[in-house]
Amino acid sequence: MPDEKLFIGSHAPYWHNGSSISAKSYDTMLAALPAVVLGISQYGAPALGVLALSVSCAMIWELIMNVAMKRPASIGDGNAAVIGLLFAMLMPATAPWWAVVVGTFVAVVIGKQIFGGIGCNPLNPALVAIAILMLSWESMMDFNDALVNYDFGFNMIYPLAAIKSFGASAVSDYNTVGLLMGQQPGGIGTTFGLGLIIGGLYLILRGHIRWEISLSFLASVFVTALLFNLSDPDKYANPVFHLLTGYTLIGAFFLATEDSSSPVNFFPMLLYGAFAGILTVLIRNIGAFVDGVVFAILMMNVANPLLDKIRPKAMGKGIKHA
Amino acid sequence: MIKRPFFSLGKPKLKYPVDDTQEQDVIRVIPLPDRVTFFLEDPYERNEGFLIKPGDKIKTGQKLKLTEDDKDYVISSVTGTIADISQYRGYLGKTYAAISIDTGDEEQWDDKFKEGCQKPTLENSLEFLGCLPGDTGFIPILDTHPPLNTIIINGLDKDILVSTNQLIVQTETDSLKTGIEYLREITGAGEIMIAVSPELASQAGEIDVDVKVIEPSYPNTLPEIIMKSILGKTPPADETWEQIGVGLINAEAVVAISNAFTKGQIPVSKLLTVINKDNTTVHVRARVGTHVKEILAALDIETYHGDQLVLGGPMTGHALYSEDLPILADTDAIMVHDKDNVVLPSDCHCINCGECVRACPARIPVNMLIRVLENDLYEEAAKEYDLLSCIECGLCSYVCPARIPIFHYIMLGKYELARIETVEESNA
Numbered sequence: 001m002p003d004e005k006l007f008i009g010s011h012a013p014y015w016h017n018g019s020s021i022s023a024k025s026y027d028t029m030l031a032a033l034p035a036v037v038l039g040i041s042q043y044g045a046p047a048l049g050v051l052a053l054s055v056s057c058a059m060i061w062e063l064i065m066n067v068a069m070k071r072p073a074s075i076g077d078g079n080a081a082v083i084g085l086l087f088a089m090l091m092p093a094t095a096p097w098w099a100v101v102v103g104t105f106v107a108v109v110i111g112k113q114i115f116g117g118i119g120c121n122p123l124n125p126a127l128v129a130i131a132i133l134m135l136s137w138e139s140m141m142d143f144n145d146a147l148v149n150y151d152f153g154f155n156m157i158y159p160l161a162a163i164k165s166f167g168a169s170a171v172s173d174y175n176t177v178g179l180l181m182g183q184q185p186g187g188i189g190t191t192f193g194l195g196l197i198i199g200g201l202y203l204i205l206r207g208h209i210r211w212e213i214s215l216s217f218l219a220s221v222f223v224t225a226l227l228f229n230l231s232d233p234d235k236y237a238n239p240v241f242h243l244l245t246g247y248t249l250i251g252a253f254f255l256a257t258e259d260s261s262s263p264v265n266f267f268p269m270l271l272y273g274a275f276a277g278i279l280t281v282l283i284r285n286i287g288a289f290v291d292g293v294v295f296a297i298l299m300m301n302v303a304n305p306l307l308d309k310i311r312p313k314a315m316g317k318g319i320k321h322a
Numbered sequence: 323m324i325k326r327p328f329f330s331l332g333k334p335k336l337k338y339p340v341d342d343t344q345e346q347d348v349i350r351v352i353p354l355p356d357r358v359t360f361f362l363e364d365p366y367e368r369n370e371g372f373l374i375k376p377g378d379k380i381k382t383g384q385k386l387k388l389t390e391d392d393k394d395y396v397i398s399s400v401t402g403t404i405a406d407i408s409q410y411r412g413y414l415g416k417t418y419a420a421i422s423i424d425t426g427d428e429e430q431w432d433d434k435f436k437e438g439c440q441k442p443t444l445e446n447s448l449e450f451l452g453c454l455p456g457d458t459g460f461i462p463i464l465d466t467h468p469p470l471n472t473i474i475i476n477g478l479d480k481d482i483l484v485s486t487n488q489l490i491v492q493t494e495t496d497s498l499k500t501g502i503e504y505l506r507e508i509t510g511a512g513e514i515m516i517a518v519s520p521e522l523a524s525q526a527g528e529i530d531v532d533v534k535v536i537e538p539s540y541p542n543t544l545p546e547i548i549m550k551s552i553l554g555k556t557p558p559a560d561e562t563w564e565q566i567g568v569g570l571i572n573a574e575a576v577v578a579i580s581n582a583f584t585k586g587q588i589p590v591s592k593l594l595t596v597i598n599k600d601n602t603t604v605h606v607r608a609r610v611g612t613h614v615k616e617i618l619a620a621l622d623i624e625t626y627h628g629d630q631l632v633l634g635g636p637m638t639g640h641a642l643y644s645e646d647l648p649i650l651a652d653t654d655a656i657m658v659h660d661k662d663n664v665v666l667p668s669d670c671h672c673i674n675c676g677e678c679v680r681a682c683p684a685r686i687p688v689n690m691l692i693r694v695l696e697n698d699l700y701e702e703a704a705k706e707y708d709l710l711s712c713i714e715c716g717l718c719s720y721v722c723p724a725r726i727p728i729f730h731y732i733m734l735g736k737y738e739l740a741r742i743e744t745v746e747e748s749n750a
């Protein structure tokens with residue numbers, strides 16, 4: 001019956017609000033742009049090289065896994081590109097090419113695809129990769145060693161390393177506005193505090209990430225750092241310093257908020273953010289690592305399924321009528 | 323289609339953009355069609371042994387039953403000859419006998435109802451008013467349960483862009499009044515109230531019942547939410563409304579009760595909102611059983627291969643595959659959806675973004691529910707993830723960025739669960 005007029009059958013609803021995964025991915029990349037651009041302008045070609053290699057490698061790994069697992073190609077949704085971009089933003093500009101190739105392999109293949117692809121990863125893929133690199137090639141990920149050949153006319157000692165070795169007195173070498181404007185060494189896309197905040201606010205307003213997670217994370221970093229600071233002002237840095245250094249801001253807006261590995265209910269989101277914040281400062285102030293964001297978020301990723309069990313009662317459940 | 327605003331923090335807000343797009347009082351009357359079709363529920367998928375057969379002459383208002391023992395019946399909306407009786411499988415696998423009648427030249431009314439039933443009693447209503455236009459099953463269940471304490475008359479429409487009941491409240495206030503009196507006699511219910519939108523509150527005030535104002539934005543107008551906002555309680559997930567003594571009836575059906583007893587004729591035509599491709603709406607009145615094709619032709623609405631044709635509204639309607647299917651007694655709207663706007667579902671995984679959880683009015687963990695449903699774990703879905711609490715609003719699918727047909731999975735889940743339970747019962 002080739003000529004017969006037939007209608008498309010599908011189930012309700014017949015409307016959709018127009019959102020899509022790819023729109024979400026591209027918006028995330030757009031939001032990351034200010035921080036990325038500042039990184040490129042500071043470190044020049046090497047930073048651009050790491051970024052470009054990372055994004056393209058992540059997409060290639062994704063494609064290879066699609067083919068290997070006989071699944072439809074999923075690079076169009078932009079998720080692999082986002083993982084690649086975030087991974088590169090966390091890396092020092094001097095990272096060698098093989099580290100980027102290995103890192104994106106860990107992120108996309110081990111962090112995401114072997115669990116079943118988008119939405120199935122229990123941990124944030126970019127963070128899994130960074131954690132493995134941090135444990136395997138410690139000096140490559142040490143920003144003081146990595147960026148030793150750069151001098152931009154501001155203090156080129158990685159702030160978190162400075163307070164770890166010299167105590168809170170080192171804080172006075174940095175000023176708050178400078179930190180906000182990216183005058184600190186660090187990952188390619190992690191140092192421009194203001195840019196990250198603007199990007200984060202954009203994502204929150206667009207509804208792509210949840211303010212509950214970002215805000216509770218930042219608030220708890222602040223409060224925990226404040227408590228430490230009050231207990232021993234000579235040893236522990238002030239809370240604002242903790243907010244603007246290391247991976248705190250990119251963690252709050254781009255890493256902790258990753259959909260698949262974070263909760264969706266209101267209280268669990270607050271708890272998740274709060275615990276991640278506490279752990280971050282604990283690791284920074286008394287733990288072995290210079291920055292605590294990576295492991296704090298990964299630990300809360302693990303706790304996420306448990307946290308998300310705290311949820312309101314569904315309608316018509318558990319109430320018995322009189 | 324209502325799209326997500328550029329900045330969006332909270333839940334989707336779906337207003338009913340009705341009043342400015344339609345000519346409120348114009349109701350287009352669709353001419354008597356050449357053929358009508360009725361669907362009469364037939365769970366046994368029988369082929370023979372029917373009381374009626376092709377060739378039988380039928381009068382308007384005549385009651386059609388498949389066999390003497392059957393409880394279900396339909397009321398013929400035309401005078402004519404039965405052309406065909408065949409099987410039809412509808413939504414959720416329900417089986418029906420499709421009875422087609424070719425319309426004759428002269429309209430004759432069947433007078434069984436007029437002779438037998440001057441009084442609005444429960445018995446008469448059950449006998450003749452079981453499939454009134456606008457009724458979604460209120461009358462047929464009246465005898466199976468303890469009497470209702472509370473009846474809510476629904477002066478709102480379930481779905482977006484639909485304004486059928488709203489028009490009834492606006493234009494047929496007097497019949498509504500009489501209908502409510504009859505309803506009181508029939509059911510003996512103590513408390514009757516009417517739910518209307520704010521614009522119609524003063525008009526509804528003329529009727530001598532409690533007026534409850536409901537903000538007409540989706541999903542406020544779904545039956546369960548109306549109940550919650552009026553009575554302050556929600557229906558238990560595994561029980562029916564009647565079990566807790568509450569009934570909900572559409573304003574249109576109340577008017578039909580009134581017309582039946584005052585005129586001595588069972589009403590046979592249905593008021594509908596027709597939603598065109600550009601979301602403009604028109605009200606039409608057509609005989610129950612009229613094919614969609616006739617209605618669209620009368621309104622000069624063109625459809626093309628690949629469009630979507632929906633009985634009901636954009637969030638909860640049912641798609642038709644052909645224009646040669648009829649409108650039913652409970653069809654409130656027809657929506658014509660352009661092929662360029664058709665939403666195609668995807669087989670992408672849930673990305674756990676939580677949009678559905680925030681949109682769900684029943685507070686269901688949809689992100690988890692969809693995971694178990696995708697793996698056919700229906701019993702677990704009901705036990706752990708509140709499948710049965712779903713009030714079928716469709717908002718989860720509407721907001722899902724992965725475009726998972728969540729609502730479809732949910733209805734499939736409910737259907738499969740019911741089947742599992744039937745099998746278990748028959749094995750027990």
Ligand code: SF4
Pocket residue numbers: 678681682683684685686688711712713714715716717718719729732
């Ligand atoms: S259809 Fe979806 S959003 Fe609506 S009640 Fe059911 S699960 Fe919740």
Ligand code: SF4
Pocket residue numbers: 671672673674675676677678679688689692718721722723724725726728
């Ligand atoms: S809206 Fe869709 S993708 Fe997001 S959590 Fe719900 S089912 Fe998953």
